[in-house]
Amino acid sequence: MAIVSLRGVTKSFRIPSVRRETVREHVFGLLNPRRFEELRVLDGVDLDVRAGETLGIMGRNGSGKSTLLKLVSGIYQPDRGTVRIAAAVTPVLELGVGWNPDLNAVDNIFLIGSVMGLSLAEIRSSIEEILAFADLERFANLELRHYSSGMAARLAYSVAFKAVREILVLDEIFAVGDAGFRARCHQRYRELSAAGHTVILVSHEPYTIATFCHRAVLLEGGRIAMDDGPERVSEAYLRLLGGTAPAVPAPAVPAPAVPAPA
């Protein structure tokens, strides 16, 4: 049974010819109607993800990948169609989960952890683990405004990996940190997948898609242009970019077995 199910999902953004963001502009603009240009980002997307499956999403910039992830995460609502999610989603979007710069790492972990659904007791007992995973124990009491973007992103992944309850949604996974941190992410990711978590990840890296995914889709112009094995989708993506296929390096580990439908 599908744990994530999208049917005919369409999402557009209305881009006004003149942007009005204030009461004053709306009042003075009453006699001057605006024209809107409709930017259709997703156009009738049907997609099912089974429990325990890892789905990779590839596509060029502007093809609708991030919008699709935000719809699955419940942050955006579809204009048409249905998004049915049968379990809790933990999203890691746009290279981090957002921080309060005036708070130190520990308080930010409490804030983000509780937004992501961890109980206070769970957060308290995993603070050290989260900081250790991000290699930031020494900076636990430093306010986030003093963190580098790499440090903040490492902390974001670390909290999300701890907070994941069922479905993990990752945008541009493993794009941050040094080789050591990326290796820890890979290992943690494999453990989560082996424990039966469902993962949806967006990546431009054919290697990442081929190594970690059971299945992949290629988004083009807001539609699903291809739904196939990760290596075939990676090749199609490279062809789309004008590269020469096949350019997918052999996976370092055997491709994961596709879970049986529940």
Added chain:
Amino acid sequence: MIAFPLTTVTPPARPRPALAHSAGLVWTLVRTDFKVRYHGTVAGFLWALLKPFTMFAVLMGVFSFVFASDPHYKINLIVALFLWDFFAEATKVGLTSLYAKAYLLTKARFPSWILVVASTSNAVITLCVFSGVIVTFLALSGRPPSLGALGWFVVYLAQYFLMVVGFSLATSVLFLRYRDLNQVWEVVSQAGFFVAPIIYPLEILPERFHFYLYLWPPTAVIQFSRMVLVDGVVPSARAHLFLLGVTAVMLAAGVLIFKRHAPRAAEYL
């Protein structure tokens, strides 16, 4: 082999009960807001109390001469001032509450009304401290309010809080579309300080205007609180029904507007 500090991997779990999750989130938001605002110290909090107390000292210095014939003027002034301070502060923060927490709203799904309600926490803490101070002051000056009066006062405060929540729910989502709403509200709020009978007794105005002044929500709360705490008189059932009606309308309007606009809030950030 890479040294790997994580030892536990949780298997997929059902989401926890919404209430337990919400309580933890509210507590964390309240605690971190307090920490950011007052640097986590009691001294910082006491420093913040200086503002309304200074205001009180200045207004009392000027207007106690104007209204020298009113023996309750000072206590009426301070009751009204701290009630007003709560309204002004909580609505100001509530209006921008979703915008201020955009970094949470765009990155995860959770009940966003919690951000709005928790945003009023600092104002609520100040209100509670002030209420304690006022009641203690009344007791020390030989006019302790009766238990019944305190009960009514708590009921008024609860309704006042719900009005502010209703206002904040509505304006927090509207602010995302109308980014000068905070400036508009600042002007309204400034005028509202004089509409509410804070520095003057309501009785000095002709009675035919009273109804219109009562349409401004703080007026009823201020007047009724003064009546039970200072005068020891309980307002009529009709007056209580009016206050209940205002509270219900504000809360219902807030919830409806919020439910309509909140699902798309992240798209306006």
